[in-house]
Amino acid sequence: MPQGSRPVVLLFDVNETLLDLAPLEESIDEVLLENGASRLWFTTLLQYSLVLTVGGKYESFVDVGAATLMMLARNREVVLSPEQARQALEPMLKLAPHHDVLDALARLKRAGFRMASLSNSSIDACKSQLEHAGLASMFERQLSVESVAKYKPHCEVYQWAAREMKVSEQDCMLVAAHAWDVAGAAWAGMQTAFIERKGNQPFSLALPPSVCASDLHNLADQLAA
Amino acid sequence: MPQGSRPVVLLFDVNETLLDLAPLEESIDEVLLENGASRLWFTTLLQYSLVLTVGGKYESFVDVGAATLMMLARNREVVLSPEQARQALEPMLKLAPHHDVLDALARLKRAGFRMASLSNSSIDACKSQLEHAGLASMFERQLSVESVAKYKPHCEVYQWAAREMKVSEQDCMLVAAHAWDVAGAAWAGMQTAFIERKGNQPFSLALPPSVCASDLHNLADQLAA
Known part of the structure; x- marks a missing residue:
């Protein structure tokens, strides 16, 4: 184990960290x-999820996704109806897990970690996503920012998640492929693991992650050793 | 004049709204x-400025710009030193105004509006930018989010700006080419003008802008008529 004490709870980001976005990206x-x-x-969607949050507003991730897709389409002289935009997002509910995910989660569970998901997707969307990917049974809880009506990486989301799991922030480790998620969790007092999925890089103005791992097997090697 | 009473103060976003980003984009x-x-x-920079804000942190716009440029470069197998990243951002301090800006600001000033800038750039950077662009004398105040240590479109930024100008939010109109800026200002109670610069579109989950204008001359036509 690296710096800090062994975490009690592992909180997993879902989109891109556990699930392979490739079919959504194609769409x-x-x-x-x-x-x-x-x-x-995807970056514009994340930006506007925070635009809403700092404006004291909340709309579901798929609604923000559809609205931002319509904006980018219009910049390309493509006019999308709201229905067409939502259709283009449908693959999001049927994503497969990355190849390393299922086995590695099972290893971490056997090693005694309590595990939950913590997603920007809505409660219903996250449930569908994890069911379809065959991962639902891995998690004690499926947590969504919808309950807080603020998007990650708002510090209140992590503080709420720790309370829901009945542990302190320091006893949680947020596991994510996104530098912004890891940054926010660390600022909120959590341990963090940055999973080096393709196309994602650490953010130099954040605290360094507690663990960097090439994939979830590598994370299990480091945590469960 | 469209809906609402005539605004007392016009608050102008700077980057892209007044200044042409083309040389920065080339760099x-x-x-x-x-x-x-x-x-x-640019979208990643805006996303991470809000990542810091919702994490309760603040770093200058140029530092967030350099950090996000380094991330994107690494995704393309380009390794940038912090100095190289800052160098690539240097054109930001020497941007020219869009062709419509100088005359239109003068028209609005003659029409009796009090005018200030309100930028995500730091106090010093904004001062350099407006001096170099020959616009500094147009503004009663040059306001920067640095004073609040929160990025636009956080609602506190607009509320602070209205207090600095000694007017209510309803007596201010935020003028910007960015849907996120207009959205935040409207949620904070300001009147808003969306300037339709190329590559920018309205955000369908926001309140509709008080005014849409093809450029600042068109805005002056609508406000000063």
């Missing part, structure tokens, strides 16, 4: 008529 | 080895 690229445009969309 | 595209990659960088 978005197709609508935006450009390979790789989905990366700009 | 960033060059570093990221891809035409148009600067759009992903």
Whole structure:
């Protein structure tokens, strides 16, 4: 184990950390008529989820996703109806887990960690996603920012999640492939694990993650050793 | 005049609304080895400015810009030193105004509006930017989020700006080319003008802007008529 005491609870981000976004990215690229445009969309979606949060507002992740997709489409002279935008997002509910996920979660569970998911997706969407991916049984709780009506990485989300799990922030480790998620959890007092999925890099203005891991097997090697 | 009473104070966003980002975009595209990659960088910069804000942290806009540029560069197998990243951002301090800006601001000033800038750039950076662009004398005040240590569109920024100008939020109109800025100002109780600069679209989950204008001349036509 690296710095800090062994965490009691592992909180897993879902989209991209556990689930492979590739089919969603294909769907978005197709609508935006450009390979790789989905990366700009996903970043815009994350930006606007926080735009709402700092404005004291909340709309579901899929609604923010559809609204931002319509904006980017109009910049490309593509006019999307709200229905077409939502259709392009449908693959989000049927994503498969990355190859390392199922076995590694089982190993971590056997090693005695309490495990929960903590997602920006709505309560219903997250439930569908984890059921479809065959991961639902791995988690003691499926937590969503919808309960707080603020998006990650708002510090209150992590503080709420720790309270829900009945442990202190220091006893939680947030596991995510996103530098912004890891940054926010660390600022809120949690231990953190940064999973180095393709296309994601650490943020140099954040606290260093407690653990960096190439994938969840590597995380299990480091935590359960 | 459209809905609402005539605003007493016009608050102008600076980057992209008044100043043409083209030379900065060229510099960033060059570093990221891809035409148009600067759009992903600018969105990532805005996302991470809010990541800091919701985490209760603050770093200057140029520092967040350099950190996010380094992340995107690493995703493209380009390793940038912090100095190289800052160098790529240097054109930001020497941007020219869009062609419509100088005349239109003079018209609005003659029409009796009190005018101030309200930027995500730091106090010093904003001062340099407006001096270099020949716009400094147009504004009664140059306001920066640095004074609040929270980024736009956090509602406290607009509330603070109204207090600084000694008027109510309802007597201010925020003028910006960015849907997120207009959204936040409207949620904070301000009147808003959305300037339709290329590559920017309204956000369908926001309140509708009080005014939409194709450029600042068109805004002056609508406000000073």
